[in-house]
Amino acid sequence: MTLELKNVSKRVGADMHIHDTSLVFDDNSFNILLGATRAGKTTLMQLMAGIQKPTAGAIWHRGKDVTHVPVQRRNVSMVYQQFINYPMLSVFENIASPLRVTGMAESEVKSRVGKAAEILRLTPMLGRKPAELSGGQQQRTAIARAIVKDSDLIFLDEPLANLDYKLREELRDELPKLFSGRNAIVFYATTEPHEALLFGNQTLTMHEGRITQFGPTAEIYRKPNSLVSARVFSDPPINITRVTKKGKKLQLSQGGVSWPVAAGAEKLPDGDYSIGLQPHYVLPQKSSETSGALSGRVLVTEISGSESVVHIDVGGQTWVSQSHGVHPHQVGETATFHADVSRALFFDAAGKLVS
Amino acid sequence: MNKTFNNKAWWMVLPVFLVVAFNALVPLMTVVNYSVQETFGNNEFFWSGTIWFKQLLENDQIRDSLGRQIIFTAVALLIQVPLGLTIALCMPRKGPWVSVCLVLMALPLLVPWNVVGSMWNIMALPDIGLLGRGINALGIPYNYTRDPAAAWFTVVLMDVWHWTSLVVLLCYAGLVSIPDAYYQAAKIDGARPWAVFRYIQLPKLKHVLTIAILLRFMDSFMIYTEVIVLTGGGPGSATKFLSIDLVQKALGGFDLGPAAAFSIVYFLIILLASWLFYTLMMRNEAN
Structure with missing residues (x-):
């Protein structure tokens, strides 16, 4: 038991973005957040990451209450649907950016960035600027930035949605391998049921700010606990x-x-x-x-x-x-x-x- | 396959040709025509070659106006661009204050130019104007109708008041278009505000700033109405910028030939400088 949400909810104005939610995630797990656009996947991720604060409830990480710990002190990384990189910095500096703020020694930075770049096949591009890369390479750079530091929590918010079909397939195969064995909890948000099935692991189905089901992916697909979960997790629709x-x-x-x-x-x-x-x-x-x-x-x-x-x-x-x-x-x-x-x-x- | 020839399409383009001809080509060519001829009225014209252009380049008065113009534009840009950017950065991105700020910012741009001049003319009067009296009350002697430094100060202040908003609005539009995810990513990295500005906001604002600088350069280089109403180019010729000089020549002196030559050179200076600005600022893009 390592990340725990205790009766967490998020309200913005009169809108409930996340209804009362209690969840437990294990270390070294790959969790898929499945739901339509605006189901609350991004909000839930931002709550867990500490980018947003819950309206009520508490978030515990490794036995400590982290509800009010700001994101920069939580050791998390995030990859977005848009390819987010620093436009003026080289690929090397982009990947190194999370390490720079920690004041790490240059030799250590070099070796870490080198390793991350090698895993993501970016070694020949290290000297280039993000604008000179293809979409797939830009997103690889963003992913490299997420794995270069040993984050406890890694959030992937529809990272493949803006890539074309071939690149998506390629990266989809690599992603679980990249994150396994890092002793991190990985979250992957997607709107596509078949993507959840391809990844396997655990899935959390969401609908209108509520978690409708959480468990092993195949099990949810075979036995959704409600009509809502069944609708969320079927394509073509059940x-x-x-x-x-x-x-x-x-x-x-x-x-x-x-x-x-x-x-x-x-x-x-x-x-x-x-x-x-x-x-x-x-x-x-x-x-x-x-x-x-x-x-x-x-x-x-x-x-x-x-x-x-x-x-x-x-x-x-x-x-x-x-x-x-x-x-x-x-x-x-x-x-x-x-x-x-x-x-x-x-x-x-x-x-x-x-x- | 047989190609069918249909030249009727030309008729579709004709209106555009006519409009462009009458609002750009014909007036411009008239000016070119005047610039190489001499007239004494009565619609009589005599060929004069390049005399007017030679005179123009040797004319100290015009050289002084050009110098003043360059200094004025430089000062205006140096104040308005950083100030506009700073205000845009300080403006709220969300909430009810956004529209309040935007309306306040847009107001100076909506005031007719000669009204801007009159407003500042009255406001800066040393005996009854709010600004003029205020400055004098602080113990600083200020009279823009007599003191060239005070006149410059007033003209620059007026231009800053009038046009900084344009830079603000352009920069604000650029800032708002940066996706939230960039700020979040920087926050996760623990980046400081200066780093966010330097590595995210500034690079993303590059194109917008280029446009802002270009627009402000061209407009300030052609400034006329506000200054003529405020100081009339004085005291003496302390605030006599290029356009004021030109109008005095063309209308006051009725020297059509020299004024036409002046216009062409003026136009070419602006064209050249704008092109230089644009190429220099866009050069990194190509590399």
């Missing part, structure tokens, strides 16, 4: 529909469709539920014993190299299917898909997961 369970039958609210109840949900009392079904469990062919048919008009088809995403309209409700391979459908035609009912997540009226 299919959600209202159903009425009666004995061994599920009556869908739209389209007059009725499905069998899968083994896991049999014990639930009869009544109204919302069910969530990830798009990759809605397929063009039957995939399990308990499958439910969905027939409707094709609204949208998107085919990327390896998978097809099809939106169909079933009695006024849009369903999304995501399947491997290329399955051409004409917009406007009627198609039948099969939902794997055994994978359905059941949520009660309050939106909490029940099965």
